[in-house]
Amino acid sequence: MMEDNNPILQELQELTPGLTWPSKGMPFQVPNEYFESFPHRLHAVMDPVLPIGELGSGKPFSVPDNYFQLLSKRILVQTQSTPAAGNGRLFPLFYKRIVSYAAAATIGGVLVAAAILFTDSRPNRIPLQPPITTSAQESSISSHTILAPENEVYREITKKMQGVSDEEMNLYLEETASTETIEWMPEEMN
Amino acid sequence: MHPNDSILLQWFHSPETREKGYTAIIAKYQQPLYWHIRRLVIAHADADDVLQNVMLKAWKGLDNFREESHLYTWLYRIATNESISFLAKEKRRGMVNMDEELANSSAIGQLQAEPHFNEAQIEWKLQLAIQQLPEKQRIVFNLRYFDEMSYHDMSEVLQTSEGALKASYHHAVKKLAEMIKNF
Numbered sequence: 001m002m003e004d005n006n007p008i009l010q011e012l013q014e015l016t017p018g019l020t021w022p023s024k025g026m027p028f029q030v031p032n033e034y035f036e037s038f039p040h041r042l043h044a045v046m047d048p049v050l051p052i053g054e055l056g057s058g059k060p061f062s063v064p065d066n067y068f069q070l071l072s073k074r075i076l077v078q079t080q081s082t083p084a085a086g087n088g089r090l091f092p093l094f095y096k097r098i099v100s101y102a103a104a105a106t107i108g109g110v111l112v113a114a115a116i117l118f119t120d121s122r123p124n125r126i127p128l129q130p131p132i133t134t135s136a137q138e139s140s141i142s143s144h145t146i147l148a149p150e151n152e153v154y155r156e157i158t159k160k161m162q163g164v165s166d167e168e169m170n171l172y173l174e175e176t177a178s179t180e181t182i183e184w185m186p187e188e189m190n
Numbered sequence: 191m192h193p194n195d196s197i198l199l200q201w202f203h204s205p206e207t208r209e210k211g212y213t214a215i216i217a218k219y220q221q222p223l224y225w226h227i228r229r230l231v232i233a234h235a236d237a238d239d240v241l242q243n244v245m246l247k248a249w250k251g252l253d254n255f256r257e258e259s260h261l262y263t264w265l266y267r268i269a270t271n272e273s274i275s276f277l278a279k280e281k282r283r284g285m286v287n288m289d290e291e292l293a294n295s296s297a298i299g300q301l302q303a304e305p306h307f308n309e310a311q312i313e314w315k316l317q318l319a320i321q322q323l324p325e326k327q328r329i330v331f332n333l334r335y336f337d338e339m340s341y342h343d344m345s346e347v348l349q350t351s352e353g354a355l356k357a358s359y360h361h362a363v364k365k366l367a368e369m370i371k372n373f
């Protein structure tokens with residue numbers, strides 16, 4: 001029972017004079033060592049949400065198992081399943097001669113670029129990036145597509161170039177060369 | 191002996207002693223909060239769930255705790271609200287249109303299902319009587335009678351005026367007194 005000078009008891013006696021109130025003991029049972037183990041169980045629940053020992057670096061978001069390990073594979077599958085632009089054709093076939101000249105110009109440009117990239121003898125050369133192409137071109141063109149001799153497109157282009165003389169090729173290059181200077185952007189130093 | 195609340199809050203708000211502060215808060219308040227919750231939800235497993243939710247909310251909310259109220263009443267307020275939410279959820283799960291009387295009889299059934307329930311024991315009789323009170327009166331009575339909370343602190347917990355709380359407690363006491371006379 002509460003002590004006689006307890007204000008709660010005094011209030012009860014005023015409200016219910018003469019009535020003896022039961023003790024405040026709780027009849028409910030509690031499992032053994034419940035309160036001793038509660039903090040540990042609470043921390044175990046909290047860890048995935050907000051690690052107590054890692055305040056400020058907690059990762060409240062969860063990621064499926066092996067997500068990052070499988071991510072690159074999933075992206076690769078998606079890119080391989082995306083058809084190349086123009087079903088393997090690099091250039092539209094409007095006129096045979098324009099296609100021939102364009103093919104020649106492309107091959108020539110790639111060869112020149114390769115020569116520049118791989119014969120530069122500067123020490124500690126900063127690697128250069130090729131001019132920016134559109135994402136559609138990038139997705140359909142890879143270095144293997146252009147340079148591999150066994151590639152079907154390469155064989156097609158080579159076949160068309162057989163009838164093109166050097167004079168015709170130079171004339172085409174003069175007529176179609178851009179007057180803008182292509183700036184080769186050096187890769188930024190971190 | 192537990193440190194006073196201002197020291198616990200100081201520990202918590204300092205990065206070096208944050209975990210120590212939180213652990214000390216759990217140590218100081220887990221038992222009173224547990225019993226407050228248990229008296230409302232009855233079953234131990236439910237009280238354990240609610241208590242964990244309360245402590246998780248305390249962890250998340252302590253950074254923004256402005257100390258406009260006391261830590262003690264703030265924690266009791268979370269515990270009371272979580273218990274009420276739990277009971278409301280149970281009511282919805284049991285029966286869509288369960289009225290208070292039906293909900294109370296469900297709580298009485300739960301009490302009777304408790305291990306070591308002994309209807310002859312006066313403490314069990316008091317718990318059965320308390321479960322027959324309306325929810326608000328039950329909470330007020332528990333806080334005043336078992337937790338010996340002042341009306342001022344109770345008004346912080348329940349966001350109700352002291353006058354209304356006194357009236358609610360007096361009604362609860364009168365009803366229980368009639369039942370106790372018949373024990």
